[in-house]
Amino acid sequence: MTTTAERRETTMPSGTRTLTLAKAINEGLRRALANDPKVLLMGEDIGPLGGVFRVTDGLQEEFGEDRVVDTPLAESGILGTAIGLALRGYRPVCEIQFDGFVFPAFNQITTQLAKLRYRSRGAVGAPVVVRIPYGGGIGAVEHHSESPEALFAHTPGLRIVTPATPQDAYTMIQEAITSPDPVIFFEPKGRYWSKGEVDLDAPVGSATLNAAKVVRAGTDVTLVAYGPTVATALKSAEALEVEGRSAEVVDLRAISPIDTATIVDSVRKTGRCVVIHEAPMYFGAGAEIAARVTEECFYSLEAPVLRVGGFHIPYPVAKLEHDYLPSVDRVLDAVDRAFAH
Amino acid sequence: MKHETDGGDVPLLQLLTPDGTRVTTRGTKQYRDLAADLTPDRLRAMYHDMVLTRRFDEEATALQRQGELALYAPARGQEAAQVGSAHALRPQDYVFPSYREHGVLQVRGVDPVDRLRFYRGSDHGGWDPNEHNVQMYTVVIGAQALHAVGYAMGMQRDGVVGTGDDAVDAAVVTYFGDGATSQGDVSEALVFASVNNSPVVFFCQNNQWAISVPTSKQTKVPLYRRGEGFGVPGVRVDGNDVLAVYAATTEALQRARRGDGPTFIEAYTYRMGAHTTSDDPTRYRTSEQEELWAGRDPIARLEALLRAEGALDEAFLTDLAADAEVLAERVRTETRKLHPGSATTIFDDVYATPHSIVAEDRAWFESFEAGEPPAGPVSAHTPAHPQGGTR
Numbered sequence A: 001m002t003t004t005a006e007r008r009e010t011t012m013p014s015g016t017r018t019l020t021l022a023k024a025i026n027e028g029l030r031r032a033l034a035n036d037p038k039v040l041l042m043g044e045d046i047g048p049l050g051g052v053f054r055v056t057d058g059l060q061e062e063f064g065e066d067r068v069v070d071t072p073l074a075e076s077g078i079l080g081t082a083i084g085l086a087l088r089g090y091r092p093v094c095e096i097q098f099d100g101f102v103f104p105a106f107n108q109i110t111t112q113l114a115k116l117r118y119r120s121r122g123a124v125g126a127p128v129v130v131r132i133p134y135g136g137g138i139g140a141v142e143h144h145s146e147s148p149e150a151l152f153a154h155t156p157g158l159r160i161v162t163p164a165t166p167q168d169a170y171t172m173i174q175e176a177i178t179s180p181d182p183v184i185f186f187e188p189k190g191r192y193w194s195k196g197e198v199d200l201d202a203p204v205g206s207a208t209l210n211a212a213k214v215v216r217a218g219t220d221v222t223l224v225a226y227g228p229t230v231a232t233a234l235k236s237a238e239a240l241e242v243e244g245r246s247a248e249v250v251d252l253r254a255i256s257p258i259d260t261a262t263i264v265d266s267v268r269k270t271g272r273c274v275v276i277h278e279a280p281m282y283f284g285a286g287a288e289i290a291a292r293v294t295e296e297c298f299y300s301l302e303a304p305v306l307r308v309g310g311f312h313i314p315y316p317v318a319k320l321e322h323d324y325l326p327s328v329d330r331v332l333d334a335v336d337r338a339f340a341h
Numbered sequence B: 001m002k003h004e005t006d007g008g009d010v011p012l013l014q015l016l017t018p019d020g021t022r023v024t025t026r027g028t029k030q031y032r033d034l035a036a037d038l039t040p041d042r043l044r045a046m047y048h049d050m051v052l053t054r055r056f057d058e059e060a061t062a063l064q065r066q067g068e069l070a071l072y073a074p075a076r077g078q079e080a081a082q083v084g085s086a087h088a089l090r091p092q093d094y095v096f097p098s099y100r101e102h103g104v105l106q107v108r109g110v111d112p113v114d115r116l117r118f119y120r121g122s123d124h125g126g127w128d129p130n131e132h133n134v135q136m137y138t139v140v141i142g143a144q145a146l147h148a149v150g151y152a153m154g155m156q157r158d159g160v161v162g163t164g165d166d167a168v169d170a171a172v173v174t175y176f177g178d179g180a181t182s183q184g185d186v187s188e189a190l191v192f193a194s195v196n197n198s199p200v201v202f203f204c205q206n207n208q209w210a211i212s213v214p215t216s217k218q219t220k221v222p223l224y225r226r227g228e229g230f231g232v233p234g235v236r237v238d239g240n241d242v243l244a245v246y247a248a249t250t251e252a253l254q255r256a257r258r259g260d261g262p263t264f265i266e267a268y269t270y271r272m273g274a275h276t277t278s279d280d281p282t283r284y285r286t287s288e289q290e291e292l293w294a295g296r297d298p299i300a301r302l303e304a305l306l307r308a309e310g311a312l313d314e315a316f317l318t319d320l321a322a323d324a325e326v327l328a329e330r331v332r333t334e335t336r337k338l339h340p341g342s343a344t345t346i347f348d349d350v351y352a353t354p355h356s357i358v359a360e361d362r363a364w365f366e367s368f369e370a371g372e373p374p375a376g377p378v379s380a381h382t383p384a385h386p387q388g389g390t391r
Helices: A021-035 A059-063 A075-087 A103-119 A149-153 A166-178 A229-242 A260-270 A285-297 A318-324 A328-340 B029-035 B040-065 B079-086 B102-108 B112-120 B143-158 B184-196 B242-258 B287-294 B298-308 B314-337 B343-347 B356-369
Strands: A016-020 A039-043 A068-070 A091-095 A129-134 A159-161 A183-188 A195-199 A213-216 A221-225 A247-251 A254-256 A273-280 A306-310 B094-096 B172-177 B200-206 B234-238 B263-268
Touching: A016 A021, A016 A166, A021 A039, A021 A059, A021 A166, A021 A183, A021 A195, A039 A075, A059 A068, A075 A091, A075 A103, A075 B143, A075 B184, A103 A149, A103 B143, A103 B184, A129 A166, A149 A159, A149 A183, A149 A254, A149 A273, A149 A285, A159 A166, A166 A183, A166 A195, A213 A229, A213 A260, A221 A229, A221 A260, A221 A328, A229 A247, A229 A273, A229 A328, A247 A260, A260 A273, A260 A285, A273 A285, A273 A328, A285 A306, A306 A328, B029 B242, B040 B079, B040 B102, B040 B112, B040 B242, B040 B298, B040 B314, B079 B102, B079 B172, B079 B200, B079 B242, B079 B263, B079 B298, B094 B143, B102 B112, B112 B314, B143 B172, B143 B184, B143 B200, B172 B242, B184 B200, B200 B242, B234 B242, B242 B263, B242 B298, B343 B356
Parallel strands: A039 A068, A039 A091, A091 A129, A129 A183, A159 A183, A221 A247, A221 A273, A273 A306, B094 B172, B172 B200, B200 B263, B234 B263
Antiparallel strands: A016 A195, A159 A254, A213 A247
């Protein structure tokens, strides 16, 4: 094993470019690998193949097999060894191939990764990032379209984030990697090929790990979305504008912690709130947001907080997934119900 | 049904018979040579650690009975496996234990009172892992085996394997029991260690009982062969023979530090006590078996050797008895004083950086504890209406 991966000198691209969300994560990973020799990528098929979604395309060639590691096909093994590497001072970024495959690693993430800092009273920590492509809409077979974010958000010790745009994807993956806390980084795989402007020189701090963002201003209803449903919320807002209703759209970005303040500020203004996510509504992020908004905006609310999300069924077959996924029509229906109160 | 795991025909590395006599058998020369390092001073040091480990066990068990510990998992009977293997470690090596390795912690110098913080319920950990290169105890069975392999993969990347420099080359030992070998994480750890050729020693203490379930219900093949299919060589050693344990672990560690990869050691031993202070072994095993193993006590075995070789003088024994008393007294008095700190410390160190949900929970709890009026909405926001919410 070489201790320093041989690679050619890299000049990082700068300026603003139009990138797909997948390529934006790739550029963010590339920058993280170049900036910190302790950063490692680990996962199945992330080497020569570049990952099944090509998110790690070209990175093994550039940084070597010791830093972009094709692991054995065992998710608990990936997470468990990542924890050990983190205890040794490394910053592993694990790729889980699909949402439905994270569960063999669920034990390592929830009983070990999430608790190391707490158990040691801060003496040790495990700054591991777990990248999980999630969500549906891509016509895939079973276990390839799920949204398990609530299962992780329910675990103290983890940070849960999800980008909705290429710019956020680029910045957020770097902020996740520099965070001393473990971060579950949910990538909206249905949006991997959506394009957007990315400022490659955007500052990398920690803002996106904690802060939601108002991505469209409005006055009559607040649409809270994250990851894949932000685009749905924005399209719904356009349709509502035609109807003469002004919707404010909040892109949550972080699910743990939820940025309560940004949501509350918006709902106190609009008086109505609709939460949109692909995950089942029951015990989902929307339920938490509804509780928080109700508690803090009770006297500002014109209507109960409503949710548009998955039903309490396993993710359905691909041929019927578009009947299951939150659509603009279902969002408009929820807004109508909110206005009917 | 006869299981191969019961012993009998299965090879067992032994350098010391149960009555404390050194034995020479075919194929053990390399181990006898390694054990030859053990001067009378070093043997006495091992004996010292084994006796103190047992005394610690007795004091901790008594404290649990007095209600001072929530639980305790005795190591009685496993002192040779733990102390012998730990004496093979160098300072730069790293240990990933399960939760019964009190003898390993004794050798590594983890404070006896710190060792009980976890069992008292005043801490989830108890010591700084990097102070003695011993991770905290892991309760989820087998999970630590993967951490050990990952840590060893880090050592490889740090260039501290196979340099030939004794002060630099390092390895990892992970401890687990016979029951843990059934966990997927242990098998995955063997896979990762093997394909990465990582410097890891898988040290399995087969104490024959996973709480109430015998090893015969965990495996049909002797555990030392568990690594074979993974490409990890194995050795089965008499876990109550401190010389054999030391020699086998030394060999495995040397191999790992050289860069020649992982080894699986099955230390065949017996849990003389209960699984924990909450267990009742009379429900699942016979007193005949317990008596049989009482005759194979690892401490008595080393003591017999030391006496036979004239290495136990009265001065040493007097000092040892005094050390044991000091340890016991300290454990008795200091453990009772262990306290986790104020209630608000439950909010500390969940995250390294501020997390608003923990912050609001803490703020609410602090005002509640202070007897202040209902804090209203849980977030830091000014409530829209003075009534606010309640919790």
